[in-house]
Amino acid sequence: MPAESEPGTAAQQDRRRRILDATVELASEGGFDAVQMRAVADRASVALGTLYRYFPSKVHLLVTALARELERANDAFERKPLAAPTAQDRVLHVLNRITRSLRKEPSLTEALTRAFMFADASASAETRAVVAQVHRMLLRAMRDPAAEAPSEPTGEQRAVAQVIGDVWLATLVQWVTGRATAADVGRSLEVAVGLLLRPSADR
Amino acid sequence: MPAESEPGTAAQQDRRRRILDATVELASEGGFDAVQMRAVADRASVALGTLYRYFPSKVHLLVTALARELERANDAFERKPLAAPTAQDRVLHVLNRITRSLRKEPSLTEALTRAFMFADASASAETRAVVAQVHRMLLRAMRDPAAEAPSEPTGEQRAVAQVIGDVWLATLVQWVTGRATAADVGRSLEVAVGLLLRPSADR
DNA sequence: GCATCGACTGAAACGTGTTCCTATTATGCA
DNA sequence: TGCATAATAGGAACACGTTTCAGTCGATGC
Numbered sequence: 001m002p003a004e005s006e007p008g009t010a011a012q013q014d015r016r017r018r019i020l021d022a023t024v025e026l027a028s029e030g031g032f033d034a035v036q037m038r039a040v041a042d043r044a045s046v047a048l049g050t051l052y053r054y055f056p057s058k059v060h061l062l063v064t065a066l067a068r069e070l071e072r073a074n075d076a077f078e079r080k081p082l083a084a085p086t087a088q089d090r091v092l093h094v095l096n097r098i099t100r101s102l103r104k105e106p107s108l109t110e111a112l113t114r115a116f117m118f119a120d121a122s123a124s125a126e127t128r129a130v131v132a133q134v135h136r137m138l139l140r141a142m143r144d145p146a147a148e149a150p151s152e153p154t155g156e157q158r159a160v161a162q163v164i165g166d167v168w169l170a171t172l173v174q175w176v177t178g179r180a181t182a183a184d185v186g187r188s189l190e191v192a193v194g195l196l197l198r199p200s201a202d203r
Numbered sequence: 204m205p206a207e208s209e210p211g212t213a214a215q216q217d218r219r220r221r222i223l224d225a226t227v228e229l230a231s232e233g234g235f236d237a238v239q240m241r242a243v244a245d246r247a248s249v250a251l252g253t254l255y256r257y258f259p260s261k262v263h264l265l266v267t268a269l270a271r272e273l274e275r276a277n278d279a280f281e282r283k284p285l286a287a288p289t290a291q292d293r294v295l296h297v298l299n300r301i302t303r304s305l306r307k308e309p310s311l312t313e314a315l316t317r318a319f320m321f322a323d324a325s326a327s328a329e330t331r332a333v334v335a336q337v338h339r340m341l342l343r344a345m346r347d348p349a350a351e352a353p354s355e356p357t358g359e360q361r362a363v364a365q366v367i368g369d370v371w372l373a374t375l376v377q378w379v380t381g382r383a384t385a386a387d388v389g390r391s392l393e394v395a396v397g398l399l400l401r402p403s404a405d406r
Numbered sequence: 407g408c409a410t411c412g413a414c415t416g417a418a419a420c421g422t423g424t425t426c427c428t429a430t431t432a433t434g435c436a
Numbered sequence: 437t438g439c440a441t442a443a444t445a446g447g448a449a450c451a452c453g454t455t456t457c458a459g460t461c462g463a464t465g466c
Contacts (some may be wrong), residue, residue: 407466408465409464409465409466410463410464410465410466411462411463411464411465412461412462412463412464413460413461413462413463414459414460414461414462415458415459415460415461416457416458416459416460417456417457417458418450418455418456418457418458419454419455419456419457420453420454420456421452421453421454421455422450422451422452422453422454423451423453423465424449424450424451425448425449425450425451426444426447426448426449426450427446427447427448427449428445428446428447428448428453429444429445429446430443430444430445430446431442431443431445431464432441432442432443432444433440433442433443434439434440434441434442435438435439435440435441435443436437436438436439436440
């Protein structure tokens with residue numbers, strides 16, 4: 001019995017993958033404005049109506065693509081151990097890695113970030129998936145990798161992860177909107193992490 | 204000699220005010236989607252082309268309206284002293300007041316917040332004005348009102364104000380997008396302020 | 407008073423997100 | 437295999453943000 005969680009036939013899964021791939025390609029090339037629904041449909045070899053059957057709006061489409069990208073990044077992260085001794089160092093390491101890859105793809109970052117920020121309540125399922133991936137990433141970095149059993153995060157850890165995630169998104173918006181440079185993003189995150197994760201207690 | 208900083212003739216200033224008033228009215232009634240450029244022009248008794256002469260896009264228009272609302276709120280705040288003994292209490296007091304008024308106008312909040320978050324680099328002057336108002340509000344609350352000379356904020360104070368502002372915007376987005384309730388917004392802010400402004404030192 | 411110049415009006419037109427409709431194709435079932 | 441149903445293709449149509457333009461109005465200088 002196949003334990004696949006993916007719904008639909010193989011052809012449908014392939015259409016969905018093609019659509020998301022086309023979305024990321026167009027976003028990488030020209031940012032939010034270049035992700036035009038007709039262009040996505042064309043590049044994915046799918047009719048416009050079919051695109052709307054799979055994703056009910058441009059925002060749903062882009063936020064879903066963001067969730068998929070974060071999921072991939074998380075899976076890649078989890079294959080490597082985090083060696084740094086303190087939670088602060090580990091969190092900063094992870095954040096710096098992500099920031100570096102965002103800097104390499106500014107148009108893609110702009111497209112995905114603006115879609116996430118513009119999403120309304122109808123896309124809350126998709127935005128929640130994105131937030132869940134961010135928390136997964138941060139909580140893993142905060143957890144002590146030396147501990148044997150991966151314990152449940154404490155309430156304070158969750159709160160700190162939430163705040164760091166908020167700061168991350170806010171600074172990302174500042175970068176995308178031209179109010180801060182990529183270097184500023186890194187600095188802001190370091191400041192926030194420094195304020196929130198004092199190295200004294202490895203909380 | 205008039206030291207007016209407002210540019211343009213009286214008629215132009217009046218048109219500009221009518222446009223922003225119409226924007227806030229429509230936003231209060233139906234949120235972001237109800238702020239349609241033709242509707243704004245009609246209600247402000249102005250031609251569509253004139254509206255675009257004053258504000259080059261819907262986002263510019265809404266973010267400018269947000270800056271004006273925040274400016275008004277700040278002016279009102281500054282007429283009352285902040286009596287609470289600690290910076291933490293004063294900041295939470297101010298944030299709670301704002302949150303309460305946002306809760307009373309959910310459609311307006313949705314419209315202004317989404318516009319701010321969706322703004323691209325071409326509106327960075329307008330978004331910067333909004334950020335400046337938020338920082339002004341937070342730094343005033345963090346400052347010790349008992350001190351005689353209103354001293355310049357320290358670097359750490361600025362950093363903390365920045366982080367709190369980031370968290371505020373991020374939680375606002377969560378509320379607007381239906382991922383959190385208004386009560387959650389208050390709680391998140393309390394947690395963040397608690398983490399960032401320990402009552403021990405009145406920093 | 408009159409000419410000039412910039413701002414405003416009213417309306418048409420365009421681009422892109424979104425919806426809708428019909429013909430065609432794929433899929434599962436008797 | 438043949439049929440019923442759903443999914444897809446192709447494309448027209450609509451809504452709203454945005455642009456453009458010809459004509460009108462009002463202030464300013466002569």
